[in-house]
Amino acid sequence: MGMTMERIVFSKPYRSRNELANIEAVLDSGHVHGDGPFAVSANRRLQAISGAARSFLTSSCTHALEMASLLLDLGPGHEVILPSFTFPSAALAVARCGATPVFVDIRLSSGNVDPSAIEAAITPHTRAISIMHYGGVGVDLDAIEAISAKHGLPIIEDNAHGLGGRWRGRRLGTAGALGAQSFHDTKNVHSGEGGALLVNDVNLMERAEVIRDGGTNRSRFLRGHVDKYTWIDIGSRYLMGELNAAVLDSQLAEFESIQSMRQAIWDTYSSSLADWAKNVGVELMSPPAHAEHPAHLFYVLMPSHDEQLGLLAHLRALGITGSFHYVPLDSSPAGLRYGRTPQECRVSEDFSRRLVRLPLWAGMPDDFVSRVVEGVGTYQCAERILA
Numbered sequence: 001m002g003m004t005m006e007r008i009v010f011s012k013p014y015r016s017r018n019e020l021a022n023i024e025a026v027l028d029s030g031h032v033h034g035d036g037p038f039a040v041s042a043n044r045r046l047q048a049i050s051g052a053a054r055s056f057l058t059s060s061c062t063h064a065l066e067m068a069s070l071l072l073d074l075g076p077g078h079e080v081i082l083p084s085f086t087f088p089s090a091a092l093a094v095a096r097c098g099a100t101p102v103f104v105d106i107r108l109s110s111g112n113v114d115p116s117a118i119e120a121a122i123t124p125h126t127r128a129i130s131i132m133h134y135g136g137v138g139v140d141l142d143a144i145e146a147i148s149a150k151h152g153l154p155i156i157e158d159n160a161h162g163l164g165g166r167w168r169g170r171r172l173g174t175a176g177a178l179g180a181q182s183f184h185d186t187k188n189v190h191s192g193e194g195g196a197l198l199v200n201d202v203n204l205m206e207r208a209e210v211i212r213d214g215g216t217n218r219s220r221f222l223r224g225h226v227d228k229y230t231w232i233d234i235g236s237r238y239l240m241g242e243l244n245a246a247v248l249d250s251q252l253a254e255f256e257s258i259q260s261m262r263q264a265i266w267d268t269y270s271s272s273l274a275d276w277a278k279n280v281g282v283e284l285m286s287p288p289a290h291a292e293h294p295a296h297l298f299y300v301l302m303p304s305h306d307e308q309l310g311l312l313a314h315l316r317a318l319g320i321t322g323s324f325h326y327v328p329l330d331s332s333p334a335g336l337r338y339g340r341t342p343q344e345c346r347v348s349e350d351f352s353r354r355l356v357r358l359p360l361w362a363g364m365p366d367d368f369v370s371r372v373v374e375g376v377g378t379y380q381c382a383e384r385i386l387a
């Protein structure tokens, strides 16, 4: 009987050193709701890493994106331009306010939004541009900021993948008026579920605090600035609970080492698969030198959809879980219902149908990384062989 090899999962939430002790400290402290000492500490660490002027921990990135929509007063008749190839929450946060998500195409070289498609989609109804740094590789910020300035449109930056990343030296998440982070357990640092809103526009800071706190001025009351708190604005309970913050704080304390573990795996994939990719006609993820990325993911772009399915099946048979990624939003059921697509998003469709992501997580054993490299390297594209 052959030895059964341990299955290599696609993603595994990182276990940080102090998380159990932190959780116990929270339960013992009697402060288990939001904005306790661990939230304060985690938020400080987040500000140091991101460079954001202010940040607010939230229950998810989705909620941070919803807060952005409320802060920009989005409503019926307003449009927000965003890439077709992104996570549904970017569009959901717009549609939830009764505004219309407008889907535009991406670039094949990065999976990031195509700035010229943004400019072409601007109408008198446009209220904001929502961008996402795919895999933490910065979008063309120079081009998008020029469009934003020319048309007076704020940028919402979905930086769920990009904490710690830089575009030409500038930290991702701080270029837009508002940036959104995710601490979902698939992310580099996590709190199970969780997120944060980075507020870079000083005019939005005070209101962000109120919107996150159920539309009340409770934070001001807790600081002794008002003698009772009351309902003053729209909002919801978007705070992160202290148990999640306890985990997040311990994860952020290890940020540098988590990043270097991921970077090492990313570098191994990139260098070890280069010859295979060239031989079989596959493109490897290859960010430009000026885009420092946080090794959130590694993908290969197969020559066709059949080869995407082929590689995924090949890996599955070897006990390795690869994964595709976003299903384009412009043709999704809710995208068709709530959104608008001025021009066909062909690249988004193509990218989505050819992309394969490889397992990548901090703490992934070296022999797992080697098995992935060998497994991918033994895949021969059928179409190539026939050609």
Ligand SMILES: Cc1ncc(COP(=O)(O)O)c(C=O)c1O
Residues within 6 Å of the ligand: 059, 060, 061, 062, 063, 086, 087, 089, 090, 132, 158, 160, 161, 181, 182, 183, 184, 186, 194, 195
């Ligand atoms: C680009 C992007 N934005 C937003 C989200 C949503 O994050 P959350 O689960 O924290 O709401 C995800 C989740 O994977 C994502 O990939």
